[in-house]
Amino acid sequence: MLKKVLVIVAVAVLIGVAVWMNYKSKNQLPEGFATSNGRLELQRLDVATLYAGRVQQLLVNEGDSVKENAVLAELSSEQSNSQVMAAEAGKDRAKETVVRAAAEVSARQQQQKVAKLDLENTRQLYQQALVSKAELDRRQAAYDAEVAAVHAAQAAQAEATAAVGQAQAQIHSADSTHQDMLIRAPKAGRVEYRIAEVGNVLAAGSKVVTLLDPSDVTMTVFLPTNTVGKLKVGDDARIVLDGLNAVFPAKIKFIADQAQFTPKYVETADEREKLMYKVKLAIPSEIALRYNQLLKGGMTGNGYVRLNSRANWPKQWAIQLPQS
Structure with a gap:
């Protein structure tokens, strides 16, 4: 009986080791690549009134998708x-x-x-x-x-x-x-907040509605000096979001020219790395628009960058878009 138990335990250990090794092999960072966690950000547009007036109508609700030049609100005229x-x-x-x-x-x-x-x-x-x-x-x-x-x-x-x-x-x-008493959307987007409500008296320049631009989706990551020095704006990148079985293509849109202390939410592999550079990864606008109902601000995930532009992306980071 004891021998049987030992055999079962040994088999379980071997299976656990195999699963862990398989997980490690899939998630271990290959040489020539770097990663950091971050959150998706959608470009925010604050739509304000040019003239003072009282809000007569609000024609949109939070979460609504609007077209360019659509009337969002009407002020007393x-x-x-x-x-x-x-x-x-x-x-x-x-x-x-x-x-x-x-x-x-x-x-x-x-x-x-x-x-x-x-x-x-x-x-x-x-x-x-x-x-x-x-x-x-x-x-x-x-x-x-x-x-x-x-x-x-x-x-x-x-x-x-x-x-x-x-x-x-x-x-x-x-x-x-x-x-101009009709507050219109400067471009197509999604309503994030209704800042004003019907009956509010607004001064000139007051915000009425906040829109999110679904075509401008980015993830900000923080990388150490020895990594940032090998990157340039326009390089290919990848974004993998938590809870989605997908790998989104991206481009490096921005690299900070000054280092800053690591934000608390960034998980660094080496705790000795205290100064990090802000790097912004942007999903191509056509892909962002195609999945605008799926991609939401605040979604967590990881951004991956390639330190050598001639290196091939590992198989696990091959572009894989969600099923429509």
Whole structure:
């Protein structure tokens, strides 16, 4: 009986050793590669209001996916409506002034024609000694006055036309302000937080909604000096997330130019390594968008980097995307 128990124990030990060796062989870091744990981060976009106002409607909830230029919220617009209406009324008045100025120009031109005819007739009569030189001078002065009046009317017409353009510019400005009371998504994303609620009075520049950009997914890892010195921006990397049977491709997007103390959540292989460099790994945007419902900020995992760009990635870190 004892011998049987010993055999069973020995077999169990051998199986345990085999499993441990297999696990170690799969997870042991090959030479020429480095790793560190980290968390996924999605680029955050704070959407704010350009003008002060009261929140009239909030059209999204936390977690909603929105398209670029989608309306997220609407602020009260009574004042902006009034500005638009006032600008449109100013344009109407300017148009009426243009019409009156055009009529004045036409009337003055007719009077100029009459004055010209009178002047020409008076010249003929003067040549026949039928009128005095004083009468000819009077008709000449009358004609010159009508010419000047035409020029003045034309200048008034041009000024009125310019006033129409100015009024149109005021309409554009007022309409732009009115449109800015609609808070729109600067790009496609996912709503993270509703910072304001209906009824809140916001100052200019106040945040209304926070969006996450699903196309900009990164993981920040911290690596020691002897590792960072062999890396460069644009190098290939891999990201393996906890709980997912997948290996995501990545690129080194950023390498800090100054070392810092190791954050507490970073598990380092050598406790003597106190100064680490921040390295940011980015998942390609097309892959991030394809799995935007799967990749969430805060997911934990490991980032792997290759210290020699000519080295082949081990089989366990071959790219393996999740099943759609």
